[in-house]
Amino acid sequence: MKIKVIGDSCLDLNEELKKKKLFNIVPLSIRIDDKEFKDDENLDTNELLKMMKNSSDVPKTSSPAPDSFLKAYEGDEDSIFVVTLSSQLSGTYNSAVLAKNMYKEKNEHKFIHVFDSLSASIGETLVGLKILELAKENHTNLEIVEKVNEYIKEMKTFFYLESLDNMIKAGRINKLVAKVATAFSIKPIMGSTEKGTIRLVEKVRGSKKAFKRLVEIIGEQGHKLEEKILGIAHCNSLAKAEKLKEQIKEKYNFKDIIIVEAAGISTVYANEGGIIIAF
Numbered sequence: 203m204k205i206k207v208i209g210d211s212c213l214d215l216n217e218e219l220k221k222k223k224l225f226n227i228v229p230l231s232i233r234i235d236d237k238e239f240k241d242d243e244n245l246d247t248n249e250l251l252k253m254m255k256n257s258s259d260v261p262k263t264s265s266p267a268p269d270s271f272l273k274a275y276e277g278d279e280d281s282i283f284v285v286t287l288s289s290q291l292s293g294t295y296n297s298a299v300l301a302k303n304m305y306k307e308k309n310e311h312k313f314i315h316v317f318d319s320l321s322a323s324i325g326e327t328l329v330g331l332k333i334l335e336l337a338k339e340n341h342t343n344l345e346i347v348e349k350v351n352e353y354i355k356e357m358k359t360f361f362y363l364e365s366l367d368n369m370i371k372a373g374r375i376n377k378l379v380a381k382v383a384t385a386f387s388i389k390p391i392m393g394s395t396e397k398g399t400i401r402l403v404e405k406v407r408g409s410k411k412a413f414k415r416l417v418e419i420i421g422e423q424g425h426k427l428e429e430k431i432l433g434i435a436h437c438n439s440l441a442k443a444e445k446l447k448e449q450i451k452e453k454y455n456f457k458d459i460i461i462v463e464a465a466g467i468s469t470v471y472a473n474e475g476g477i478i479i480a481f
Contacts (some may be wrong), residue, residue, distance in 0.1 A: 203280050203281060203337065203340075203343075204278070205279055205283065205333075205337050206283070207226070207282075207284075207285070207334060208226045208228060208271070208274050208284045208298075209225045209226070209228070209285045210229070210230055210265075210266065210285075210292075210326070211228065211230050211297075211466060212230065212287045212322050213239075214324055214326070214327055214464055215323060215463075216460070216463060216467050224330070224331075226274050228270050228271055231264045231266075232245075232250070232262070232466050233261065233263075234254060234259070239252070239466075246367045247466060250470075251438060254367070254470070255474075257371075260371035263292070265293040265296075268357070271438075272301045272305055272420050273282070275302070275309075275312070276367055278315065280368050281312075281315075282315075282453065283317065283333045284298050284360065285319055285329045285330050286319060287321075288320050288321055288322060288394070289320075290320075291398065300454050317351070318376075318398065319398075320355075320357075320394060320397070321352055321357060322461055322474075323435045323464060323468040323471070324433035324435040324460075324480045325358060325478075327462055328431060331431065333346060358424060358481055359478070359479070360393045360394075360403065360480075361477060362389065362392075363390050363473065364389065364409065364473070365474050368470065369420050386407060387409070388405050388407055389408065389409055390402055390403075390404075391412060391415060391419070399404070404419075404447070413446065413449075416446070417446070417449050420481065421453065421454065424481055427455060427456050428457060430455065430457055430481050431481070432456045432458075432479065432480070432481040433461075433481070434447060434462070434479050435462050435463070435464050435472075436461065436462075436476070437472040437476040438469075439474075439475050442477060443461045446479075447459050
């Protein structure tokens with residue numbers, strides 16, 4: 203069975219995954235002040251970080267139009283699987299589903315399924331890899347859908363914020379509270395919910411303690427870790443991600459641990475120094 207896996211541009215990759223060309227990426231757009239650009243391979247995330255820092259407004263993101271997904275659906279593959287950002291965080295899922303319905307009107311034979319990852323970033327990446335793993339094992343389309351939905355339901359996503367700038371600009375944190383948090387080096391650890399929204403898990407004082415706590419949460423929240431892959435996405439913080447990987451390896455026996463770099467959309471969410479994990 204010939205398949206295609208499509209992800210939106212919040213599905214973060216590393217150089218190895220890019221070279222293998224496992225995923226077709228449909229980019230979202232990012233607007234900062236009066237500048238808008240595509241979250242594609244031409245985007246310079248370092249420049250994006252500078253622009254975010256120098257702007258008084260929160261960056262705005264917009265979903266791909268259905269037409270972008272329609273173009274991605276073209277090809278001679280028998281089956282297409284799509285992985286998107288949580289539908290609670292973006293309209294990308296709805297755009298992909300609308301495109302699917304439009305495409306199927308003229309291509310009834312084509313199998314297309316759109317997964318709501320209920321996550322973002324490395325969470326999407328893990329879902330995409332799971333699809334490819336199951337396809338390689340020769341599971342049917344419907345078996346892949348069933349098993350991947352189970353995987354999504356069980357998956358945990360957490361992220362650690364080094365900077366609160368975008369949350370302050372978006373009005374999600376009171377400025378006075380933010381000043382106190384910054385003064386006392388309070389670092390929030392956030393996580394996904396079963397519905398794909400974001401929740402505050404804990405507030406920890408100091409980067410070192412927050413990092414340690416993130417490692418501990420894995421053991422508290424996870425089970426059957428030896429059967430799972432853990433993914434780490436970093437926002438301009440490779441050394442920090444590698445250090446986290448070593449600490450996790452010392453404590454847990456995951457099947458594998460992969461590190462990817464945050465592209466544009468994940469950079470907007472996590473900001474400079476942010477770390478996202480999923481397992």
